[in-house]
Amino acid sequence: MAKRKIISGNHAVAEAAIKAGCRFFAGYPITPSSEIAEKLSEVLPKYGGRFIQMEDELASMGAVIGASLTGAKVLTATSGPGFSLKQENLGFAIMAEIPVVVVNVQRGGPSTGLPTFTSQQDLMQARWGRHGDQEIIVLMPDSVQETYDLTIRAFNLAEKYRTPVILLSDEVISHMSEPVDIPDEVEIVDRAKPDVPPEEYYPFDSSKGLVPPLAPYGTGYRYHITGLNHDKTGFPSNDPEIVHNQMLRKLNKIRKNTDDIVEVEEFKLKGAKYAIFALGSVGRTAKQTVINLRKEGVPIGVFRPKTLWPFPEKEIIELGKKVEKIFVIELNYGQIIGEVERWVSKYTEVEWYGRATGRLIPPREIGAFIKEKIE
């Protein structure tokens, strides 16, 4: 029996993290994500876990990487400038293939921006905020329930693919409270452990598949971890062939598993002539817009990726082939529109509407824009 309770989006992250097996959190106070840290400072010790408030954001990222290497499931949470400060160590975790979950509760930007208001301006930063080529998994919830569910999924994907996963929430979702069904049992994925003795173990061994097992530090498996390009042993390498092959493996472990990683929600899209592309909290206004427009006879639905990155290419191409127009609604000044156009512009028309003023765009306003464009 699931237990239903009313909690905020930030508390849903904390509860789901515990449920997923997270036992370590390192963070730094920043609005609007601080409640995640506050809740976990109280709860983690009760589960034998550890909460550390660090001296800054980069340090928080460093601490979770370190704890993850010992085998712990780890979380850090931040927002706005804090997400910018985390990027160097986030890139390190991608390079060294360390499972970590990072929550970024988006607020207005750039810089200090609008600390207490929402936005969706970090879509591209989540994808490309670090230097260098990389793939990253980014999930976006549109409700408190989905925040709970996707937090658990974030831990599972991080463990399965031995990689950082970003839960990209926003101020609206994080601060509102809704009823959430807390399941008794959830699917838990644990990282693969080596099936060979220490002397035969290589932490970046491509012959073990796209995701080589990660031995926890302190279990007799001695190996090297570095942000430098490295060979299968983990020691630095400048050899072009080794660098190329390791890079391809790291990219392909995500690229070749998009079917497993990508999830989208389709709302009233059956037989629809038009679609709204929406992410996170915008999904809620988009759905209300669709309900309103359907009453007026407009055949329209919502396409909402729960997995933003890797981008749901296949799914959006399918959509593009079916509808006459896709309306991309964003809480920014035009970010994901480029990605949508990249995949569907040869099949359908794409229209854009958005702004980043800290507030959601009301359904009636989105509806008026859509009606103007389809008349």
Added chain:
Amino acid sequence: MKLTIPEEEIMGHGHLACQGCGGALAMRYTLKTLGRNTVLSVPACCWSVIDGPFPHSAVNIPVFHTAFEAAASTASGIKAGFEIQGKDVNVVAWAGDGGTYDIGIQALSGAAERNDDILYICYDNEAYMNTGVQRSGSTPLKAWTTTTPVAHPKDRPKKDLISIMAAHRMPYIATASVAYPEDLTEKLEKAKSIKGTRFLLIFSPCPPGWRADPKNTVKLARLAVETKVFNLLEIENGLDWRITKKIRKPKPVIEYLKLQGRFRHLTEDDVSLIQENVEKEWNILMNKVGE
């Protein structure tokens, strides 16, 4: 009687501080003393909000609201910019304890080591108050914050930042309190007259964060000194330590602690531990002062 505190009010009305804000008092005295030929570099902290939206900006001098970790480095840059133009302006980094003890200490240490000609002022309210009372490196032993809940309050004492700054052998370091405005004003005057990096730590009670009555701000700041929880001192060149307010009959720490909700959970043992820590720190300080 000679008035030692300048009469001119530079800080205006209508600021957005909470009732009884120690940080607001600290700014008021600071601006009175430093005068209008001053610019502020303010990172994320209460004062990045207190200053208020245009046209109600409360400080009437230029404010550079910079990134959290960058109060000192932005000030260093502003000063260098003025210097190459031959302009003599007081450049003040004005940060809270989170932006000083924690995320900003690298920039502060860098400026002090280079001896950049800036005055760095930390108004210390002993937690991240602006983001909702999370612990900082300045939060005292056993205090409650939203990230050190009463089940396991802070298990480490306040970081001895003054000794860290003294290790930089910088020209001038002082601690001050909003309960002792003459002492504060004198130290600001002295800091203003010295070239190089100067550091001032102003003890600034926060009624909402300390769960204290707003009418007790000055009383708490005074009690902190009278109980030797926070000592008023100055250090020249990192080596000459001097107590500026000597307390002949120190009060027990309980007098200070009992007025604050953040210490409501303390047991008698906790209070004894805090008292012992205060005595220990006092003895360490006396060794440095040479008394």
